[in-house]
Amino acid sequence: MKYEELLQTAESLLNDQPTEISLLANASAFLNEVLSEMNWIGFYIYDGIVLNVGPFQGRAACATIPLGKGVCGESALQNKTMYVDDVLNYNNHIACDANSRSEVVVPMYVNNTLYGVLDIDSPIFKRFDQALIAFLEDFTQILIKQLTFMTV
Numbered sequence: 001m002k003y004e005e006l007l008q009t010a011e012s013l014l015n016d017q018p019t020e021i022s023l024l025a026n027a028s029a030f031l032n033e034v035l036s037e038m039n040w041i042g043f044y045i046y047d048g049i050v051l052n053v054g055p056f057q058g059r060a061a062c063a064t065i066p067l068g069k070g071v072c073g074e075s076a077l078q079n080k081t082m083y084v085d086d087v088l089n090y091n092n093h094i095a096c097d098a099n100s101r102s103e104v105v106v107p108m109y110v111n112n113t114l115y116g117v118l119d120i121d122s123p124i125f126k127r128f129d130q131a132l133i134a135f136l137e138d139f140t141q142i143l144i145k146q147l148t149f150m151t152v
């Protein structure tokens, strides 16, 4: 399926989820179903001090990440999508799953406040191209729109 169609499917699937956990759990399951060659897909949620692991698909991961630490902490702090095409050669990478080789983290700011990040790891070097990264940013916007209503 093309990214545009996947976004439309995601819009209808993720509309009207009853809780934030339901929304993020189904979002990680959806991405895991439609993306190939990924080993970790999920969320870290900001509690006002650190990032804590949220709903995800993959192996058990680091529970807590300080702001600025790892690719997740860096993305959250800078409010910037981070793409690392070779995590073995990136100093500020936290290796939760030893199989990871490339990674994308998309920050999630809701009502101008840090909410968390979407983190996706692949066991393949340079797995993410610009079209896939743009898709993940658009997908995250669908979640942010839902969270805007849920977190007021």
Ligand code: SME
Pocket (backbone or CB within 6 Å): 040, 061, 062, 065, 069, 070, 071, 072, 073, 092, 093, 094, 095, 096, 097, 100, 103, 119, 121
């Ligand atoms: N690699 C991430 C840590 C989270 S795991 O990949 C699930 C990082 O460097 O922030």
